[in-house]
Amino acid sequence: MRGKFITFEGGEGSGKSTHAATLAHRLKSYGIGVELTREPGGSPGAEIIRHVLLSGAAQAFGPDAEAILFAAARADHVDTRIEPALAAGRWVICDRFTDSTRVYQGALGRVDGRLINGLQRLTIGNLMPDLTFVLDVPAETGLARAAERRGKAVADRFESETGEFHESLRAAFRALAASDPARCVLIDGSGTREEVSARIWSIVNSRLHPVTAPISLEDAAS
Ligand code: TYD
Numbered sequence: 145m146r147g148k149f150i151t152f153e154g155g156e157g158s159g160k161s162t163h164a165a166t167l168a169h170r171l172k173s174y175g176i177g178v179e180l181t182r183e184p185g186g187s188p189g190a191e192i193i194r195h196v197l198l199s200g201a202a203q204a205f206g207p208d209a210e211a212i213l214f215a216a217a218r219a220d221h222v223d224t225r226i227e228p229a230l231a232a233g234r235w236v237i238c239d240r241f242t243d244s245t246r247v248y249q250g251a252l253g254r255v256d257g258r259l260i261n262g263l264q265r266l267t268i269g270n271l272m273p274d275l276t277f278v279l280d281v282p283a284e285t286g287l288a289r290a291a292e293r294r295g296k297a298v299a300d301r302f303e304s305e306t307g308e309f310h311e312s313l314r315a316a317f318r319a320l321a322a323s324d325p326a327r328c329v330l331i332d333g334s335g336t337r338e339e340v341s342a343r344i345w346s347i348v349n350s351r352l353h354p355v356t357a358p359i360s361l362e363d364a365a366s
Contacts (some may be wrong), residue, residue, distance in 0.1 A: 147177070147230045149271070151241040153252065153320075154279035155301050155313045157289030159333045159340060164239045166341045171235055171354055179229040182239035183217065187224045190217035192292075200301040207253030214245050222268055235354070241331040242268055243276060243320055243328075247300065251316035252309060275351055278321040279343060281335035283310035284325050 150167070153158035161182070169181040177365050185194040191212055194200055202210050218241075229236050250260045281289075286308055290303055298304075321330040329347050333340055348354060 146231075146237045147233050147235055148275070148354075149226070149230055149238070149273045150237050150348070151245075151273040151276045151278065153240060153243045153276055154317055155281070155283060155286045155310055157286035157291075157293070158279035158281050159289075159337075160277075160279055162337065163277070163333075163341055163344055164237050167348065168237050168336075170345060171237075171348075174354055176354055177234035179225065179234050180239075181221070181225060181236065183221060183241055183244065184214055184338060185217065186221040186226075186238070189220040189224070192335075193217035194222075196289045198300045198302075202297070203301060206251050206258075207255045210262060211245060211249040211255045212254065212257060214249065215267045217243065219267040222271060222345060227271065237241045238273075241273060241276075242312065243278075243317075247313065247316045247320060251319075252312055256334050275348065276324075276328045277347075278322075278328055278330045279340075280314065280316050280318060280321075280330055281333040283307060283314050285334060286310065286314075287329060287349070 151163045153282040154160050164180060164182075168178045171178045181330050183190070184197055185191040197210060197217075213357055226238070235281070245263070246260055247333055249255045250257060252325055257266060284307070287303075291299075293304070331340060331343055335343075
């Protein structure tokens with residue numbers, strides 16, 4: 145049976161990476177085969193493009209070029225990692241996916257919707273996530289968390305945008321979640337780590353029924 149595909153979306157410091165990892169760990173404890181991955185990156189080719197994007201090297205070419213590079217990275221990630229894992233019955237948990245392009249490059253970068261739609265068709269075809277968590281925290285909280293995590297390292301291409309950009313980002317993610325309630329669940333990410341992960345787990349349970357999913361023999365043996 146094909147695996148399930150779950151993505152985490154949200155602004156900077158919204159807790160996606162932590163909750164993606166916690167969910168992966170929980171699913172594994174039920175014997176489910178899990179692939180935990182992230183974008184941009186997630187495959188060797190896509191990690192190279194990640195470096196170009198997050199260093200800001202592509203910024204001078206404008207948001208269209210950045211959208212095309214995110215799409216190139218995604219195409220490689222989907223072909224070499226996500227699709228093979230799902231086809232093998234593994235569950236894939238991805239920290240950011242196509243909704244990030246829609247929000248960062250589309251809503252905020254003002255890349256034409258036709259280009260965004262075309263790139264999406266080209267890179268993922270019909271592969272939409274079964275479930276998407278949109279983690280919502282005030283921009284101020286998210287930026288403070290991101291700065292704490294970063295320590296002395298310099299802010300990346302998107303972290304160094306203005307406070308106004310991050311407020312708009314939050315609004316765009318909220319709008320996105322509201323536009324597709326069958327797939328997206330908006331999660332208040334400002335509670336404790338335990339509270340938020342409990343909310344996420346209860347939704348995964350009620351929507352995708354992992355506890356009754358067949359156990360992957362490969363993972364049960366490891
Ligand atoms: P990352 O260090 O992974 O940050 P985060 O923990 O916030 O996810 O950097 C990813 C950055 O790339 C993030 O600022 C969002 C941006 N991004 C896009 O602009 N478009 C995309 O399609 C994707 C996947 C990410």
